[in-house]
Amino acid sequence: MCEDTRELMEEVASLSPKLSVETFDFVADAAVAAQYGIDKIPAIAVVRTDAPVTNRGVRLYGIPSGYEFSTLIEDIRLVSTGDLGLNAQTLQELDALPGPIDIQVFVTPTCPYCPRAVLLAHRLALASDKVNASMVEATEFPQLANRYQVYGVPRTVVNDVIHVEGAVPEDMLMGKMKVLDDAPALFKLRQRWEANLN
Amino acid sequence: MNLNLSNSGLEQPGANYDVIIIGGGPAGATAALYTARAELRTLVIDKGLGSGALGITHKIANYPGILGDISGADLLQRMRQQAESFGATFLQDKVQSVDLMAETKTVFGNSGVFTARAVIISTGSMGRGQRVPGEDELLGRGVSYCATCDAAFFKGQTVAVAGNSDEAVEEALFLTRFAKQVHLLSPTPELKAPAELVHEFASKPGAIVHPGAALRAVEGDGRVENIRFATRHQGEQTLPVSGVFIYLQGGRPITDFLQGQLQVSETGCLVVDAEYRTPLPGVFAVGDVLCNHVKQAVVAAAEGAVAAMAVEKQLHGRKQLAVDWAK
Ligand SMILES: Cc1cc2nc3c(=O)[nH]c(=O)nc-3n(C[C@H](O)[C@H](O)[C@H](O)COP(=O)(O)OP(=O)(O)OC[C@H]3O[C@@H](n4cnc5c(N)ncnc54)[C@H](O)[C@@H]3O)c2cc1C
Numbered sequence: 042m043c044e045d046t047r048e049l050m051e052e053v054a055s056l057s058p059k060l061s062v063e064t065f066d067f068v069a070d071a072a073v074a075a076q077y078g079i080d081k082i083p084a085i086a087v088v089r090t091d092a093p094v095t096n097r098g099v100r101l102y103g104i105p106s107g108y109e110f111s112t113l114i115e116d117i118r119l120v121s122t123g124d125l126g127l128n129a130q131t132l133q134e135l136d137a138l139p140g141p142i143d144i145q146v147f148v149t150p151t152c153p154y155c156p157r158a159v160l161l162a163h164r165l166a167l168a169s170d171k172v173n174a175s176m177v178e179a180t181e182f183p184q185l186a187n188r189y190q191v192y193g194v195p196r197t198v199v200n201d202v203i204h205v206e207g208a209v210p211e212d213m214l215m216g217k218m219k220v221l222d223d224a225p226a227l228f229k230l231r232q233r234w235e236a237n238l239n
Numbered sequence: 240m241n242l243n244l245s246n247s248g249l250e251q252p253g254a255n256y257d258v259i260i261i262g263g264g265p266a267g268a269t270a271a272l273y274t275a276r277a278e279l280r281t282l283v284i285d286k287g288l289g290s291g292a293l294g295i296t297h298k299i300a301n302y303p304g305i306l307g308d309i310s311g312a313d314l315l316q317r318m319r320q321q322a323e324s325f326g327a328t329f330l331q332d333k334v335q336s337v338d339l340m341a342e343t344k345t346v347f348g349n350s351g352v353f354t355a356r357a358v359i360i361s362t363g364s365m366g367r368g369q370r371v372p373g374e375d376e377l378l379g380r381g382v383s384y385c386a387t388c389d390a391a392f393f394k395g396q397t398v399a400v401a402g403n404s405d406e407a408v409e410e411a412l413f414l415t416r417f418a419k420q421v422h423l424l425s426p427t428p429e430l431k432a433p434a435e436l437v438h439e440f441a442s443k444p445g446a447i448v449h450p451g452a453a454l455r456a457v458e459g460d461g462r463v464e465n466i467r468f469a470t471r472h473q474g475e476q477t478l479p480v481s482g483v484f485i486y487l488q489g490g491r492p493i494t495d496f497l498q499g500q501l502q503v504s505e506t507g508c509l510v511v512d513a514e515y516r517t518p519l520p521g522v523f524a525v526g527d528v529l530c531n532h533v534k535q536a537v538v539a540a541a542e543g544a545v546a547a548m549a550v551e552k553q554l555h556g557r558k559q560l561a562v563d564w565a566k
Contacts, residue, residue: 111352126341152388154336154347180391190462192392192482193379206379208336208347210499237461 042181046083046104053113060117061090078173081182087116097141097170099163103178107150112159112176125164127211132168134215138222140171147179147186147196157208158195188238202230254343256282258550259355261334261346262493264291266526266539267361268318273547274359275325276563279554282355283322283329284348287405288312289431290488291363292527293536302536314536333406334362334496335385339522349387357521357550360509361543362493364527364534367485373457374485381463381482386410390417393482399424399466401454402486408432408440410484415443422478424452424468426487457483492528504530514560515546523550 047064054060065073067082077086078096085101088094099120105113119125144162148155159176166174179186179194189198197205197214205217220226258274260267263285274281288294289312296311305314319329332348337358344358374382383389386400390413398418400411403425409432411423423440428451430437440446449468455475456467466483469475492508494501501517501524503509508530515523525542527534532542548560555561 108352149388149391151391152385153349153352155388156352157336157338157347186392190380192381192462193383193385193389196379204379207498210340213499 042104043083046085049104049106049110050085053117059121081185083181085113087113087120089120095170097173098166100173100175102175103181105176105178108153108156109148109150109159109176109178112156112163115156115160116163119160119163119167123167125168127164127168131165131211131215134219135165135169135172138171138218140169142169142172142218142221143200144172144174145177145185145189145198146175147177147189147191147198148194149179152194154208155195158197161208161211161214162197190237202227202234254354254356256280256353256355257554258282258357258359258547259284259344259346259353260359260361261337261496262291262360262362262526262528263315263319263329264361264363264526264539265293265315265318265536266363266528266543267359268315268322269540269543270359270361270525270547270550271322271327271329271543272318272325273544273563274550275322275327277547277551277561278326279551281322281327282353283319283327284332284334284346284353285329286333287331288315289433290365290404290406291315292365292534293539295431296536299536311536318540336496336498337500339497339500339519342521344521349385356554357523359515359543359546359550360494360497360517360522360524360528361526361539362496362528364490364492364508365488366491366493366495366507367487367489368491369489371454371456373459377457377459377463380461381459381480382457383482383484384486386413386484389482389484390414393418395419396481397479398422398482398484399454399468399478399480400484400486401426401468402488403427403430403432404486404488405432405436407486408436410486411446412436412440412443414484415440415446418445418482420445420447422447422449422480424449424454426453427451454483454485454487494528506530508532514549514552515542516549521553 050062054062076094087099099116146159146162162174166172257279260283263283271281271283293311293315298308299311332350336347338345344355346353394417397420399422401424414421452468452470454468458465465477465479467477494503509524511524515525523546525546526539552560
């Protein structure tokens with residue numbers, strides 16, 4: 042799958058002089074992977090070349106094929122223009138939440154409304170330095186899908202413990218993320234999540 | 240490299256259609272007739288002729304201009320053909336979700352993503368009311384409403400599909416490509432889906448049809464382990480499955496795909512103004528999905544006509560509705 046992902050990215054990059062691809066080897070370039078917070082492959086980080094390197098932002102794990110190809114293209118647009126289209130209220134709420142926030146959105150390439158869930162997470166990552174948001178192609182990472190007990194997509198997983206089913210609207214996701222600011226509730230969620238890990 | 244990029248919503252910048260109509264019953268088909276005649280690029284997305292209230296009505300004798308008995312499906316087919324003859328496109332697909340907040344409306348089906356400048360919701364009121372115990376808790380943990388999205392998680396496993404419509408049987412058929420065994424639980428003794436389709440499903444290895452089987456509960460600790468269902472002759476039984484795909488129908492307005500983007504009343508219906516506008520700009524609703532709607536085919540059709548003229552008024556920036564009179 043890594044070879045296919047590289048080919049796909051090179052094809053996309055050849056479409057515009059504004060795009061470039063750098064390919065790294067997960068083992069040989071472990072330091073680079075760590076800088077970008079990448080812990081599995083194939084992985085794509087969509088970044089601006091003029092922005093500092095960070096371990097947060099827009100990531101895609103697994104080849105963005107099928108419906109997820111549209112996510113990749115939209116990601117490039119979002120990263121490039123910064124035109125995120127989030128509500129003012131979302132930005133305020135995001136600002137008030139404690140970080141770091143790690144959002145993983147599990148998808149399959151045949152899921153027509155999964156890109157919506159991924160792009161919402163990616164928008165949040167671009168809106169705030171404390172958010173890291175990744176698409177995870179569930180069939181390419183079965184061990185992860187298993188760990189989070191994903192049997193339906195899209196599933197949005199925030200900091201391991203908040204699980205949201207379906208492509209929910211922005212305000213609903215923000216509502217679910219409020220728990221991040223509620224230590225006792227978060228503690229309970231974490232306990233339940235750890236009890237379920239076997 | 241086969242990436243299957245068709246219908247990813249990327250082919251064209253801007254909206255693909257002027258108006259997308261969700262649901263092709265008498266309300267949606269009539270709206271399409273009017274928007275197509277007004278030269279608006281019109282797409283109707285509908286689950287299937289036999290999945291709406293008119294489509295399943297055996298005989299209809301009170302539709303003006305149609306003397307004698309006609310089956311609901313025949314009448315609806317005529318309405319659709321008429322709309323198509325003026326340029327409307329019909330697509331058999333299920334709308335799973337929408338994004339109606341932005342100026343360009345996005346509609347997500349199983350077969351693709353579509354965009355339009357306006358949307359008419361005419362999904363009728365054959366949605367499910369109550370859920371069975373365990374269903375909500377185990378959603379995404381084996382309970383699913385989308386086989387195309389989630390079938391890959393059930394390779395080599397045993398799953399159940401609850402429903403009797405075209406949609407239910409088609410999804411069950413799709414699942415036979417992944418699962419080892421697919422149990423189709425039809426709530427009625429006879430399925431509503433066409434006989435050929437049922438036959439095609441039943442002839443697949445691992446396909447089992449349970450006629451007259453009512454889904455009672457979904458059980459499992461953190462993920463689906465069993466379902467319970469009852470038949471007239473055998474009473475209640477437990478079936479070990481790891482997934483259950485639910486396509487049951489009922490009498491509630493179908494608004495689940497809106498995911499809270501439009502407010503629904505306590506009974507689940509949509510509220511509109513005199514021109515069938517919802518509170519969201521560019522989004523209209525007609526037919527049985529509405530509150531205070533008289534459940535008659537001719538009423539649904541009439542509402543579709545008015546809403547179509549209201550869409551035309553909005554997209555062409557008119558002050559008043561323009562009636563569609565032959566010149
Ligand atoms: C048994 C019965 C008998 C009736 N007899 C008569 C009669 O004799 N005379 C009379 O005038 N009226 C009769 N009615 C009422 C009449 O059928 C309805 O009022 C009318 O069909 C409503 O039209 P509609 O277009 O709003 O909804 P429907 O006819 O229900 O059409 C809705 C359409 O939307 C589609 N749909 C729903 N959700 C989705 C989705 N997510 N994606 C894609 N498509 C979707 C459905 O497949 C369906 O085709 C009867 C109704 C029933 C149930």
